[in-house]
Amino acid sequence: MLSPLEKLNKFLELEREQNYENRAVVGGLDKAVPYWEKEARAFQLPDDLISFVVEKLQEYPRLTPEQRRECVHQIYAQIESCNASTKPMVAETEPTPAQSRGVKLSERASIATDAPVETEQHILRTLQTPLHRVSGVGKKTAEALEKLGINTLQDLLYFFPRRYDDYSRLKPINKLKYGDEVTVLGVVQAIASRQVRDGKLQLIEAIITDGTGTLRLSWFNKLWYVNRFPKGTQVAVSGKLDMYLGKLIMKDPEIEEIDREQLHTSRIVPVYPLTADLNQKSLRRLMYRTIMQWAPKVSDFLPASVRSSLKLLELGVALSQAHFPDSQDVLDQARWRLAFDEIFLLQLGVLRQKHSWKSLQARVFDVPDTWLEQKLAQLPYELTNAQKRAVQEIRADLVSGKPMDRLLQGDVGSGKTIVAALAIGMVTYHGAQVAVMAPTSILAEQHYRNLSRVLTQSDESTLPILQPEQIRLLTSDVRGAEREKILNDLQHGSVKLLIGTHALIEDPVQFQDLQLVVIDEQHRFGVAQRAALRQKGNNPHLLVMTATPIPRSLALTIYGDLDLTVMDEMPPGRQPVETHVLHPLERERAYQLIRHEISKGHQAYIIYPMVEQNENGEHLSVVQEYTRLQQEIFPEFRIGMMHGKLKPEEKDEVMAGFRDGKYHILVSTSVIEVGVDVPNATVMLIEGANRFGLAQLHQFRGRVGRGSEKSYCLLIPESDDALENERLSVMVETNDGFVLAEKDLQQRGPGEFLGTRQAGFSELKMANLTDVHIIEKARQQAQLIFQQDPELSLPEHTLLAKKLGEFWRNGRGDIS
Structure with missing residues (x-):
């Protein structure tokens, strides 16, 4: 963990880099005083140093930039008298001369009044340090993090929590209720362990009190807690309240001594994705050390004009607050800034691609x-x-005279x-x-x-x-x-x-x-x-x-390099496909409709979500259902089977057979989503319909209704879950692919639409491609930058150009 002097040094360095604008800490440097003073006294720094720093930082907001500069110099001068040493978190590949001589923090601080302790290039190189070279990261942890795609310090900075647990609202024990997710402060009244399940497990139980009541806590196989939190220890515990034998209990809560910095309790707590050999608490500590030391040093690549226009947080502040937020409001600001960054870089990339393509010459083809x-x-x-x-x-x-680069987007049959x-x-x-x-x-x-x-x-x-x-x-x-x-x-x-x-x-x-x-x-x-x-x-x-209708927000983003033509009108005379959602017990009605249509000389599709059943046999699958349908349900009809495990030539053979009338029914997985015209097919039955996106269901539906005969689409979900049926009911209400695509994007995210468009999109960690507001703001700013400096060659765009190359993996390939 960083010492108080190290933290102060980071704040002052960042403040100097930002021209003394009082933005090194959210809300101003004076807001950090209470926390810093408490840590400094706990660290037993000299009283005169603490008083001097506190006095200077409290008056800092009222000073002019020139006075602030002098104030920072005075604080550094005062630190000269302190003999605290520091140990860098990273075993750096190229230590500075000062580090190699073991210079004390006070000496490093005095150097920083005239030049950065670490140059920008040095910081950039250090951020690429492999994790196994980072102090405190063992080989096992580094290997576990690599499984999550984290290989360097910079990857760690951008490894964002998957959710946050807000334990900042404290409750007295006598006000607790079943199901509450809270933080409780108390004193350990008793703690003990006992063997359970024939000695295979150790159950640790503790009782804490806060004067208003008592609360029982329990953990399995954490025997060291008995010695770590003995009777009389003041603790903060966070977790969800359960009930056992009529009394409230907190099972496997996070617990920390109150006098330690509470990373896991009494705050908005980040919860990170995990893999084997990682636990939440140790990962959170590693993230805290990394963020506190390195987030303030990250150079902000966004031009000042963009930041000021949209009132965006500084990048270092946004990274810090995205991991360990001071409040929900600041967390929202941080996430907005980081999401904006991703969409902005995405927009610049597609604009660059479009500019590159349109700068070429192409042959003119005119016709009378x-x-x-x-x-x-x-x-x-x-x-x-x-x-x-x-x-x-x-x-x-x-x-x-320029190469055409156009996307023609239209529903099936348009x-x-x-x-x-x-x-x-x-x-x-x-x-x-x-x-x-x-x-x-x-x-x-x-x-x-x-x-x-x-x-x-x-x-x-x-x-x-x-x-x-x-x-x-x-x-x-x-x-x-x-x-x-x-x-x-x-x-x-x-x-x-x-x-x-x-x-x-x-x-x-x-x-x-x-x-x-x-x-x-x-x-x-x-x-x-x-x-x-x-x-x-x-x-x-x-x-x-x-034929996949693309929502407007995606069209602005992932196809921003293409000129877009939308064909949103169907030829006259084409009948909409009649769509129904059926209860699983109504499956026989669907079979009767198929028999009726085949008796009229037509054909039918039956779609299943899986090729073969999984171990639990929970979901219907093509292979098993094909046999059942052929032997028990439709023995009088010829049934073809198609799925992704067939060889391409086998799939083509089955599809051609269905097209030519060899089969009455085609049983298939989603491989027929983009398929051949079979105007004679009039029924589309989709089993497990809840497992498909609306856009995909619409594609399936487009396989029928291609002739002059009335056609039907029947959706059977796996269960009667109200939400699933509510989602599927949209299919009944509209045949408009664009309406369905917008709803699909909201419900399932952009994966349905991206296909193999990988470049850039793998970098999206914060952005939500359904947020048209961010997309439009980012596109507007990207266009302004691009109009001024399409090659990003101006000095103020140097960092942006580097970041753009990194984001797009330095590739100028065809992303369309």
């Missing part, structure tokens, strides 16, 4: 108005207003494919090539059929956009001479549109003139895969598509 009018007239239906808007935005991108087809036509009109990448072979085949139908149609007055032989499909199933011919024709330019899976990014695939890349369900592909496909051409235009 008459060409577009003819192609639209050839369609068997009129485009919706949303589709027309999307086509115009893409057309504007293709004539801008007509994204025809928009993509027209974009392909605009590029191939000039003889260039296009690649379309889909996540599965079956989906690639669907795109091949749909795009071929649209792009090769013609009438007496107009030629088709492409000839059949100019459109080819490349998946892992295409082998031998056929594959060689496709690759050869592609390289020589006679293939204008290549549709496929990740096979498109393999080395043998060489385009002659790739100018447009279309990626479907883009969140299914990793960063490296998207970048590899882009590199097949020279700054090609990029159009990514998703």
Whole structure:
């Protein structure tokens, strides 16, 4: 633990670094006086030194900056007379000359009046110290922390509590009630141990009193407590009150002597994530030592203009208060500051990516108005207003001279494919090539059929956009001479549109003139895969598509580098899917509906949350239920089974069989979430529906209702829990994917939407991607900084540039 002089030195160093603005301590230096004085007297510092420091700090808020500077110098001068020594917490790799000579704190303090004790570079290096080199962290503890992703001192600073227990509200014993979670001060009246359970356990029991009553405490296997807290010891205990034989008892409470610094009781107590070989109390002590010594030294990378504009806490203060808060109000301020940091860095990263991409040159692809009018007239239906808007935005991108980087977002059935087809036509009109990448072979085949139908149609007055032989499909199933011919024709330019899976990014695939890349369900592909496909051409235009409705807060954040087109209008005549939530005991009603629909020549899906049952057999699974359904429920029907453990070619075979009518029912896990069109399927039954997010359920529902027949979606939760059914009832109330996506984000967080977009998002520890207020503030500030200094090359942005590189792991990869 830091001595009072060490703490004072940290405060004064931070105050000097902040130009004597009285912000080294929340509320001002004078607010620290009562606590510091108490510790200093307990530490038996000289009375004249304590009185001098207390007097100076109490008058500090009323002084001018110049007077404060003189005041700090006077305190350092007074400390010169103190001969207290200090031991650094970290076994530092490069000790300063002063440290190597064993200089006393008083000497170090006098040095600090003219220069920092540790330079900024030295602090940055020290924060990267591996944990096993930190004083007080043994090998076993370091290994346990590594399992939590904590490898350095800096990782420890940003290892935030998972929750807080507010034990700051004390209660007398006679006012305690069952279920209270409180801190109680008292004196140990009795303490003893006894063996229980045939001697396998030691039960330690104590009784404390505070004059208003007595309270029984109990612990298992903490025999040392008997000697550590003998009769007469004044203690603070914190925990939850239980009842035993009609009397209140506190089981396994935190306990500390009152005259020790109470990290675990009598305050808002941080509770950290744990792993094997770690316990809460020892980890909390380690965190306290780390925070008190290093948080004040962390340089604030946020420009002063941003901090003052939003009245944000200093970074060091925010880190300290996020771990060991003085009050709930200051904790809220600290968490807001740290959440802002994460979103701000995220926004700067996507803006940088967008700037980098838009600074490149791309080929212009303009088409005559008459060409577009003819192609639209050839369609068997009129485009919706949303589709027309999307086509115009893409057309504007293709004539801008800058690479298009657009996300086309629309619900299942909103007509994204025809928009993509027209974009392909605009590029191939000039003889260039296009690649379309889909996540599965079956989906690639669907795109091949749909795009071929649209792009090769013609009438007496107009030629088709492409000839059949100019459109080819490349998946892992295409082998031998056929594959060689496709690759050869592609390289020589006679293939204008290549549709496929990740096979498109393999080395043998060489385009002659790739100018447009279309990626479907883009969140299914990793960063490296998207970048590899882009590199097949020279700054090609990029159009990514998703059927997952994305909430506005996420669109502003994770897709901030993309231009966003939202297709929020369904083609006329498409019937909404009738949705019902059923009681688990009503399952037979669902089966009757399936039988009825199959008798009309239709098909059905049945979805389960698991491939196989776990050890407890708690949840329904595909493998077990497939057998039951085939043998007991639907013996007269053909049932196919699909799940993630099948090989890709096996999944494609089952899905193709269902599409072609080989199976009446397809039993599957969530692997059909993004799947092939089966217009004949009219029933979607989802078992264990409570285990899926609303956005995912909406994707499942989108698998039916793709034809002209009325379709149904039936949701069966695992239990009758009111909250689950209330959540699922939203599915009944609306078919609007955006409404469901917003609710899903609120309830389940952003994981449903992120997919494999890993860069940057793994760094989010405080930010909540549902908080539009923080996101908008961070985006506004990021845009202001970016407009002034897109390369972050100004001196005031030096620390910000370093932090941004660290946050994004120094990568400028394609994050879209």
